[in-house]
Amino acid sequence: MSNLDVKPAATVCGGRDDVSAAPVRELLTGREVPLGESTVVRRLLPNLGRRMVGAWCFIDHYGPDDIASEPGMQVPPHPHMGLQTVSWLHDGEVLHRDSLGSLQTVRPRELGLMTSGRAIAHSEESPRDHARYLHGAQLWVALPDAHRHTAPAFEHHPVLPEITGGGGLHATVILGEIDGAASPGTIHTPLVGADLTLAAGTDARLPLVPDFEYAVLTMSGEAEADGVRLAPGSLLYLGCGRRELPLRADVDSSLMLLGGEPFEERIIMWWNFVARTSDEITTARTDWTTGSRFGDVHGYAGPRLSAPALPPGPLKPRGRER
Ligand code: MN
Numbered sequence: 500m501s502n503l504d505v506k507p508a509a510t511v512c513g514g515r516d517d518v519s520a521a522p523v524r525e526l527l528t529g530r531e532v533p534l535g536e537s538t539v540v541r542r543l544l545p546n547l548g549r550r551m552v553g554a555w556c557f558i559d560h561y562g563p564d565d566i567a568s569e570p571g572m573q574v575p576p577h578p579h580m581g582l583q584t585v586s587w588l589h590d591g592e593v594l595h596r597d598s599l600g601s602l603q604t605v606r607p608r609e610l611g612l613m614t615s616g617r618a619i620a621h622s623e624e625s626p627r628d629h630a631r632y633l634h635g636a637q638l639w640v641a642l643p644d645a646h647r648h649t650a651p652a653f654e655h656h657p658v659l660p661e662i663t664g665g666g667g668l669h670a671t672v673i674l675g676e677i678d679g680a681a682s683p684g685t686i687h688t689p690l691v692g693a694d695l696t697l698a699a700g701t702d703a704r705l706p707l708v709p710d711f712e713y714a715v716l717t718m719s720g721e722a723e724a725d726g727v728r729l730a731p732g733s734l735l736y737l738g739c740g741r742r743e744l745p746l747r748a749d750v751d752s753s754l755m756l757l758g759g760e761p762f763e764e765r766i767i768m769w770w771n772f773v774a775r776t777s778d779e780i781t782t783a784r785t786d787w788t789t790g791s792r793f794g795d796v797h798g799y800a801g802p803r804l805s806a807p808a809l810p811p812g813p814l815k816p817r818g819r820e821r
Pocket of ligand 1: 501502577579584621771
């Protein structure tokens with residue numbers, strides 16, 4: 500997935516200032532962003548009220564959309580730097596191509612994990628013959644300074660650990676670990692991502708780590724997390740200091756749990772890049788425009804994305820300062 504904003508703002512995030520050391524219940528709604536011709540996504544991070552949850556720095560929720568008579572997702576080749584992308588589907592499929600030569604269809608409840616390191620390019624599309632519904636989330640994880648210049652990599656993990664808790668709760672561990680069940684996906688800071696299925700009538704408690712900050716994204720249904728009723732496409736920030744999360748649902752529902760150690764480094768995000776300085780962003784944009792560093796994506800039917808114009812002057816944060 501690419502940030503397709505015509506005029507993307509730069510976002511400065513990371514550090515301890517935004518982190519709530521104690522449990523909170525901060526409900527965030529998404530901003531609708533068009534993605535290509537036919538898709539609208541809800542962007543939950545970065546949000547005016549919150550920029551990161553652990554190393555998670557970008558969350559788009561999309562669908563469920565009926566794409567039976569439409570091309571569906573069509574995101575042309577575009578670059579990334581300084582981050583990992585996580586593709587997570589509940590319905591449909593996404594065909595991933597990248598400049599390493601990867602060609603992989605990612606299906607529901609399979610992990611597509613791309614580590615950009617210093618530079619990678621990729622495209623994402625609904626295959627020609629696709630399922631009727633497309634529903635999923637695209638997430639980015641910021642890489643810490645020690646790993647952000649590493650070689651790019653793509654991992655596909657079709658089988659992930661599953662936990663059946665009591666009380667109707669079922670969890671799939673996407674990244675990190677819950678209760679001793681660890682995902683095979685490579686991570687570079689302590690974090691967790693999980694898909695939570697709550698059967699109708701669920702009343703359960705999910706174990707958490709007090710040092711992590713957490714949020715839950717509602718995918719479908721109408722669950723309650725720590726007493727807060729959640730509509731699909733909303734994000735509830737929970738802060739740090741929790742040992743467990745009470746979860747309830749009267750109807751079949753699903754959530755994504757996202758958490759991690761607060762990300763201490765200050766980062767600058769612009770378009771599809773995570774960097775530490777304005778100059779790094781400018782150089783990355785030039786390298787993409789001149790066709791160097793990021794490599795070529797083969798097989799996508801159409802031109803690659805052009806980088807939007809940089810805002811004038813040094814990149815500065817937009818939105819509420821906390
Ligand atoms: Mn992308």
